[in-house]
Amino acid sequence: MPEILTNNIFFGIITTVAAFALGRLINRKTGLTILNPFLVAFLILMAMVLLLDIPLDHYMKGAAWLEQMLPVSIILLALPLYRQRGPLHFHKVAIIAGITAGVITNVVSTILLCRLFGLDDVLLRSLIPRSITTPLGMLMVESLSGVSSITMITIIVNGLFGVIFYTPIYTVFRIHHPIAQGVAMGTTSHAIGTGKALELGEVIGAMSGLAIVLTGLITVLSYPLINMILG
Amino acid sequence: MVKLFREILIVLLLLAAGLLLGRIIPFPSSLISMLLFLALLLSGVLKEEYFAGGLSDMVLKYLSVFFIPPSMRVLDSLALLEGVWPRILLVVLISNVLIMGVTGLTVQLLLKTEHHDA
Numbered sequence: 441m442p443e444i445l446t447n448n449i450f451f452g453i454i455t456t457v458a459a460f461a462l463g464r465l466i467n468r469k470t471g472l473t474i475l476n477p478f479l480v481a482f483l484i485l486m487a488m489v490l491l492l493d494i495p496l497d498h499y500m501k502g503a504a505w506l507e508q509m510l511p512v513s514i515i516l517l518a519l520p521l522y523r524q525r526g527p528l529h530f531h532k533v534a535i536i537a538g539i540t541a542g543v544i545t546n547v548v549s550t551i552l553l554c555r556l557f558g559l560d561d562v563l564l565r566s567l568i569p570r571s572i573t574t575p576l577g578m579l580m581v582e583s584l585s586g587v588s589s590i591t592m593i594t595i596i597v598n599g600l601f602g603v604i605f606y607t608p609i610y611t612v613f614r615i616h617h618p619i620a621q622g623v624a625m626g627t628t629s630h631a632i633g634t635g636k637a638l639e640l641g642e643v644i645g646a647m648s649g650l651a652i653v654l655t656g657l658i659t660v661l662s663y664p665l666i667n668m669i670l671g
Numbered sequence: 672m673v674k675l676f677r678e679i680l681i682v683l684l685l686l687a688a689g690l691l692l693g694r695i696i697p698f699p700s701s702l703i704s705m706l707l708f709l710a711l712l713l714s715g716v717l718k719e720e721y722f723a724g725g726l727s728d729m730v731l732k733y734l735s736v737f738f739i740p741p742s743m744r745v746l747d748s749l750a751l752l753e754g755v756w757p758r759i760l761l762v763v764l765i766s767n768v769l770i771m772g773v774t775g776l777t778v779q780l781l782l783k784t785e786h787h788d789a
């Protein structure tokens with residue numbers, strides 16, 4: 441690949457947007473939740489960079505501009521949260537307690553399992569913010585001084601996890617109530633899981649959607665405490 | 672056109688307010704901006720109609736595109752993952768089963784007590 445084509449500010453932006461558009465197209469044509477546009481775009485770009493031997497610095501020259509949207513994307517999350525205050529109103533206690541229990545389970549089990557399997561502190565810090573929506577995950581991993589790219593990838597893994605494993609988990613834990621199923625999905629698998637939840641039913645979908653920003657918010661607000669625990 | 676400018680202006684002012692407040696409150700400034708935005712929506716100072724179907728909703732719809740570049744940076748951190756990624760996957764799998772189970776069970780249990788009260 442001639443350097444003049446890749447070593448400029450347009451290359452990263454154009455290829456990222458094009459890969460994402462292709463990802464959306466593939467997602468819609470196949471109708472498969474698991475072929476998430478973000479995942480498809482990531483795989484396409486990875487293949488491109490590796491196969492054509494393009495230096496990451498070249499790609500990042502333009503792509504870094506897209507990263508500047510992080511603060512704006514976080515502010516805008518107030519909108520979906522505000523819009524979902526209706527469904528939250530009726531079962532406020534159960535939903536918020538459930539999400540808080542999920543967030544605590546995430547932090548405690550991730551710390552214990554990382555220690556058990558001998559994963560170092562940097563990895564542990566990168567794995568904690570993985571069950572939340574990408575903007576808040578990005579913010580949190582910076583506050584925890586983890587590696588943001590590892591967090592981003594485990595966020596995708598968490599999204600796919602919910603989509604693939606929800607049936608056995610609902611069965612084993614005997615989670616039958618649609619509100620409980622939805623909140624469990626959104627708390628574990630954020631927007632990707634919510635895509636699946638919407639297919640399962642209106643209540644499950646709405647509850648999963650509601651859980652996305654709430655889980656993110658509760659997780660992010662706990663970062664000073666986690667920093668204290670990890671020392 | 673007025674709507675578009677109003678939207679952009681509000682978001683920029685929120686960003687600025689977050690940066691200023693961030694000097695006093697020890698929290699990430701964008702998070703402060705978001706909570707401020709939420710408070711202004713809930714109190715009715717800002718109307719949801721200002722944003723519905725506008726630029727904000729478009730950004731929200733295509734949100735994940737902005738997080739592809741930071742994910743690509745994993746190419747710089749491959750050394751960190753070498754040899755340990757199967758264990759990472761295992762940690763994530765076990766922990767996720769617990770998160771999903773505990774969350775669902777807690778909600779279900781509390782919903783049941785709610786019904787008994789009624």
